[in-house]
Amino acid sequence: MAVTTAGHSRTSHFDLKSAQLPAxxxxxxxxxxxxxxxxxxxxxxxxxxxxxxxxxxxxxxxxxxxxxxxxxxxxxxxxxxxxxxxxxxxxxxxxxxxxxxxxxxxxAPEAPPAREVREVVQEVVREVRVEVPVEVPVAAPGAVVVDKPLRSGQQVYARGTDLIVMAVVSFGAEVIADGNIHVYAPLRGRAIAGARGNTAARIFSTCLEPQLVSIAGIYRTTETELPESVRGKPAQVRLDGEKLLIEPL
The missing domain is CATH 3.30.70.260 (ACT domain)
Known part of the structure; x- marks a missing residue:
């Protein structure tokens, strides 16, 4: 970043860039x-x-x-x-x-209204039938299926059911479900399962690298590096009482 003053230039010792902070x-x-x-x-x-x-x-x-x-x-x-x-x-x-x-x-900015979330879902979601060779619990009937990558700033909410994502959830994207969340790709954004208090809900991913995971309101950010046994590998997140457990699949 060069700054020009009085006919000459000098090099600045800092840059100004936008940033996102998981909270x-x-x-x-x-x-x-x-x-x-x-x-x-x-x-x-x-x-x-x-x-x-x-x-x-x-x-x-x-x-x-x-x-x-x-x-x-x-x-x-x-x-x-x-x-x-x-x-x-x-x-x-x-x-x-x-x-x-x-x-x-x-x-901080207000949370986006539900109407805007539904519009995003309509844009990026279509229901498909798939056979997945990963041994995890079967998704609930009528589960919402996303088969396109979710970019930073996008949000998908599966109201009253499970959410299945067949593509990457990028850093800064957010997936929310009242039931379980299944991500058959890298999970790098925020995942919130059991959004209405379902303590039995779980989060599954074939490549777990999230900013934040939450089940039934119990949150955990992952700024502290995940254990080698689950980082970037197939893993699940579940509740044990009021403590989140992250385990390999």
């Missing part, structure tokens, strides 16, 4: 920071090393209409105590967003 979404369901802190401590009591300085996006949509003020300083302190880094907030009322920004959080 854990915390959907807030109470305005009481003490109740949230206690609930978070209870959930992570069995695995205090679950997070590893993961960035956090706080979603305020469920409490947007609440009259009570939110103590964002206490909220962020509770998150930091469990090795996370709250950086952004979205979905709140104007007063909530103003208070959050005063506490040092940035305002």
């Amino acid at each position: 854990v979404a915390v959907v807030l369901k109470t305005t009481d920071a003490a109740v949230f802190a206690a609930d978070l401590a209870e959930r992570l009591a069995g695995d205090p090393e679950f997070f590893d300085n993961d960035p956090v996006l706080i979603d305020l949509a469920p409490v947007r209409e609440a009259a009570e003020a939110i103590d964002f300083a206490a909220l962020c302190a509770a998150l930091r105590a469990h090795r996370t880094r709250p950086v952004a907030v979205r979905g709140g009322s104007p007063a909530q967003m103003e208070a959050a920004q005063a506490a040092g959080l940035i305002a």
